[in-house]
Amino acid sequence: TQLLEQSPQFLSIQEGENLTVYCNSSSVFSSLQWYRQEPGEGPVLLVTVVTGGEVKKLKRLTFQFGDARKDSSLHITAAQPGDTGLYLCAGLTGNQFYFGTGTSLTVIP
């Protein structure tokens, strides 16, 4: 069971464009993480957000945790081909990290 729905599922954009990925749930999470996964590899952590309303920036990536700690967004500015990958959100509740359904991003040079 995946409690977190991500949208869009697939995204193909030109280099230099901006994009936003959404991660939504009806459940409250004590923290939320974003990972990026490349083919044949395991996911790699990008950021952890803990406080409702929290915003974190990582170079061209901006992450926001919803006020109610049920949702999150990832915004990428001026996307580059190196941003290509599967983006996953993961919410912590109890003993489990529940992963989202994933957003496959392709940035075309």
Place this chain on the structure above:
Amino acid sequence: GAGVSQTPSNKVTEKGKYVELRCDPISGHTALYWYRQSLGQGPEFLIYFQGTGAADDSGLPNDRFFAVRPEGSVSTLKIQRTERGDSAVYLCASSTGLGGELFFGEGSRLTVL
């Protein structure tokens, strides 16, 4: 080791056979997770170990799946009477504790013919 190691990287088996997948976590990491991932989808939680004990096994799909971590380090995921629907990439992750960063291995790709 430098990271989480999973073996085998690829396993092809026939329906009805038994398989074992091994995970060697980062040294000193007490938390260990098993996930299952289908192509293009997010990982699906299977089981979480804290030390030697399974703190949460609610994600195991049925009693054909079992996992152990006898000494609090290496873990083995065991699948009995494999079915075609078991085909997926099985990911292992370790962490310093609950809520910390998950460090993933590259996964074991299981194909059941």
